[in-house]
Amino acid sequence: MKINHNHIIKIAMVAGVIFTASCRKTYFPSDRVEDTNLLTTPDGLRTATLGNYATLKSLNYENNYHWLAELPSDEVAQGQNSSSDVTNLFKYTHLVNSANATTYFQQAYYIITAANKVIRSIPESATTDLQQIKGENLFLRAMLHFNLVRMFGRPYQQSPTTNPGVPILSETVSEEEAATVKRSTVAQVYDFILADLLKGAQLMTVNKSNSFATKLAAYALLSRVYLYMDNNAKAIEYANLVISANKYQLLQNTEYQTYFRVAPETNKESIFAIKHTKTENYDYSAVGSLYYSGDANGNALGQGQSGWGEIYASKKYYDFLNQNPQDKRKSFISPYIVDGVQQVNTKLTPGAPMYYVNKHNLQEGVVNLTSPVYLRLAEMYLNRAEANAKLNNTQLALDDVNVIRLRAGIPTYALTDVTAAHSILDIVLEERWLELAFEGHRAYDLFRNNRPVVRNYPGTHSTINGTVNQTINPTDARVIYFIPQTERDKNPNLSQNP
Known part of the structure; x- marks a missing residue:
């Protein structure tokens, strides 16, 4: 390569x-x-x-x-x-x-x-x-x-x-x-x-489109920044301001499953995105070219067909997502399957399953075109859920998590599902992982909550010490x-x- x-x-x-x-x-x-x-x-x-x-x-x-x-x-x-x-x-x-x-x-x-x-x-x-x-x-x-x-x-x-x-x-x-x-x-x-x-x-x-900074975009980023600071009351306050404004809507059903395939200004959920038009397509230099190689409908093909296809959804993430096979968020993954067999990149031992990610592709039918989303409404619900979890407002946290899970078409949680082994914060962080994957949140969500990044799946990290297991602690340099x-x-x- x-x-x-x-x-x-x-x-x-x-x-x-x-x-x-x-x-x-x-x-x-x-x-x-x-x-x-x-x-x-x-x-x-x-x-x-x-x-x-x-x-x-x-x-x-x-x-x-x-x-x-x-x-x-x-x-x-x-x-x-x-x-x-x-x-x-x-x-x-x-x-x-x-x-x-x-x-x-x-x-x-x-x-x-x-x-x-x-x-x-x-x-x-x-x-x-x-x-x-x-x-x-x-x-x-x-x-x-x-x-x-x-x-x-x-x-x-x-x-x-x-x-x-x-x-x-x-x-x-x-x-x-x-x-x-x-x-x-x-x-x-x-x-x-x-x-x-x-x-x-x-x-x-x-009141501008979501390709520009607005008052509500500032409120949304304030919610994120306060959450990173563990100022949970303020994180909730600003998430509330965005949600209650009713300017943005959580996309549903097929609209949600094709969330990243529309021009940003027509997307009712995006709060701030970096707009690209069809004439601003970087093609093989675009972010999505390393995630995906396939056709304009999201069907995976071999490496190099439309992009390099070298960065995949991890087996860890895909297996967790697939715990609910009906999860609509599976639409953002395009497994490379040939004659019913999941293909594996064998350039490593063990080889990495080729679970292409299409969140950064397929805008307006152009394979490598994308308008990166920086802030969206689903994050506001999850910011509020995490902040409430840390304030011991367990039911409020579950309510917001369940809004996201209902949209994804998967079972919701009840208070009885919250246990010592599976805390309300565990539940929220897992839902952030499922919902916000490949958007630049995951490592920060773990480290700021004093949790490690644990890689127990195939990837180039196995070439460091010959094992697929790599743990990065939040205190590591x-x-x-x-x-x-x-x-x-x-x-x-x-x-x-x-």
């Missing part, structure tokens, strides 16, 4: 050049003269903000965010070693010069810097429409700092006031200061995120990534993770 991954890299480089060139027609993040001209008019500020959204669609941001968030989980299996850094991310053999971590770190701060230029240009006395623009950029800045502190700072539950997080870049930090800024503590970064989201929610008053060495070379004040 070395040739294949080199092919991906070449396509990504070409797409990056095209993307940069197209973006620079409207947004000039490193040219002070152009910035000055662009950011002095309402139309210019709107154009700059659209440029910030567009940058989220770049391969440098979108793909790297997904791999860094998702590959450390126990719901995926890599079926064969590759020459790319993806193998290191999956196996927890992280590098100080990781290509994926370095590129994501750089791209996230690139967008943060761009957002700061817009925020800085809009005074408190600005008109309502400009305040909306400012609020949207505050949301983007908060989202990016949150992603960064999860990836490069330890879980909030582990000494947040002393553990280093990531550098905070606000609009008051000059370019000269940004070059030497130190890492703030995890707690300080979270406080900054909360302040941005609360202010952004206050400023955003326009490598549950987070190294600060990229290239950034430390440029900024000597950036401390390294142990």
Whole structure:
């Protein structure tokens, strides 16, 4: 597969050049003269903000965010070693010069810097429409700092006031200061995120589509952030605000089973998604190309037919999902079966079952097209369920879990199902696993709840010690990534993770 991954890299480089060139027609993040001209008019500020959204669609941001968030989980299996850094991310053999971590770190701060230029240009006395623009950029800045502190700072539950997080870049930090800024503590970064989201929610008053930041998107992210902080009352408060707004609906039946196959603005459940159109299809460079190889109807084919098909749903996840064969969430898995026989990737011993994942494919009938969903209504029910579980509101937690299970078409839980061996928190976390799989939640859900990632299934992790068993404890050093060495070379004040 070395040739294949080199092919991906070449396509990504070409797409990056095209993307940069197209973006620079409207947004000039490193040219002070152009910035000055662009950011002095309402139309210019709107154009700059659209440029910030567009940058989220770049391969440098979108793909790297997904791999860094998702590959450390126990719901995926890599079926064969590759020459790319993806193998290191999956196996927890992280590098100080990781290509994926370095590129994501750089791209996230690139967008943060761009957002700061817009925020800085809009005074408190600005008109309502400009305040909306400012609020949207505050949301983007908060989202990016949150992603960064999860990836490069330890879980909030582990000494947040002393553990280093990531550098905070606000609009008051000059370019000269940004070059030497130190890492703030995890707690300080979270406080900054909360302040941005609360202010952004206050400023955003326009009811936009789910491809843009909105007040309810800020509330949804506040619910997630507070949950990560174990501020359960606040997590419930903001989940309630989103659910009770009645703007979003849980999709049902076939609409749910094809959730990720429609354009995001027509999806009634998505709160915030990174919209791609048919002309923005990265094809073999897209995230979904490593998950799936098949036709436009979700039927699996051999590797290389439409994508590389190297990352699969883990046998552990598939077996757990299949405990209820009628579970509608099985629609998001396309097992590669030939003449009734489940196919196995034999490039490893033991071989990995080829359970293709199609959550990142098939949008509008295009095999490798996707609009990654960052926030959706089902998570709000599950955030509220987890927070209530931790507050010992067992029935309330079960009620929300059962909403999700009813939608999936599987049996619901009663209070008698909650036992010492199967606690209410166990039940909630299991449902989060089933519902939010392959969306970048699982490893964080485990580590922030002081639980390990346990891999007892085939995958490239077996090449580390010759066994399929790998356990990563929440206190292990490598549950987070190294600060990229290239950034430390440029900024000597950036401390390294142990």
